[in-house]
């Protein structure tokens with residue numbers, strides 16, 4: 001589906017060209033009252049990716065997702081998404097009946113879709129339960145489900161049809177650690193089946209571990225996007241040596257050709273470049289440097305984010 005809006009007029013529908021599942025160009029939402037929730041957003045979500053849509057609360061993630069699903073009308077800009085019947089979405093958790101089983105809840109949910117043939121409802125529900133690992137708990141009442149099982153059932157509801165794209169808005173929010181683990185590994189499994197997953201989160205650690213790609217949002221604007229490796233790769237890994245012989249260690253590292261050598265008390269650090277840490281250690285010891293510790297520090301997405309925005313971030317997860 002493709003929608004272009006200038007002055008509020010939709011202009012046609014087609015899936016994104018090329019290898020992307022979602023493309024937005026200049027996508028903007030200004031709410032009545034002047035609040036710009038999403039500001040000229042250019043996203044490109046490759047098919048087959050697990051795409052983390054990362055930003056603090058209020059940065060415009062939910063508004064973007066609601067626009068992609070046709071639930072909110074953009075003020076301007078355009079977007080293309082794979083055809084909506086091929087998109088499964090979990091935006092606000094679906095309301096399930098506590099006294100009904102997981103299976104009965106999904107049957108009701110499926111019945112609400114006028115395009116789904118009734119004849120095959122049981123097969124669809126069984127496949128969705130199987131997909132999220134709830135077959136054995138299909139007959140159990142929803143109120144006896146754990147938090148993780150409840151969220152997996154919600155994801156099953158989003159997977160009732162064949163999906164090319166799954167959009168999940170903060171799927172681990174409010175879960176306990178066990179539920180969080182269940183949902184994260186389910187997301188990876190769904191992606192491994194070939195479904196593109198677009199998942200919003202305010203947790204850097206979560207995106208770093210679960211996703212292949214990420215976009216970083218701040219106050220409605222896109223700050224950076226790309227593969228996790230390319231986002232991290234903007235900054236080189238550093239080697240850090242703990243030693244009482246700092247001046248000597250710095251001299252050895254410079255002599256070996258390492259750059260950006262910094263010496264601060266009992267710690268010496270330098271850009272690692274293509275050097276092997278075991279060789280560095282051997283050279284330091286041979287030169288009589290007492291090495292108490294040697295480590296390689298790779299920049300995390302958190303450092304990249306702080307470097308880009310000058311702001312801290314919620315890194316839990």
Ligand SMILES: Nc1ncnc2c1ncn2[C@@H]1O[C@H](COP(=O)(O)OP(=O)(O)OP(=O)(O)O)[C@@H](O)[C@H]1O
Nearest residue numbers: 031035036037055056057058059060061062063064
């Ligand atoms: N219907 C609305 N009317 C006016 N302002 C809104 C509306 N919906 C969202 N906003 C504002 O737009 C901004 C972006 O909100 P949005 O919910 O998209 O952010 P978010 O990144 O999803 O955050 P959260 O994780 O807290 O939902 C916020 O400042 C919010 O207050």
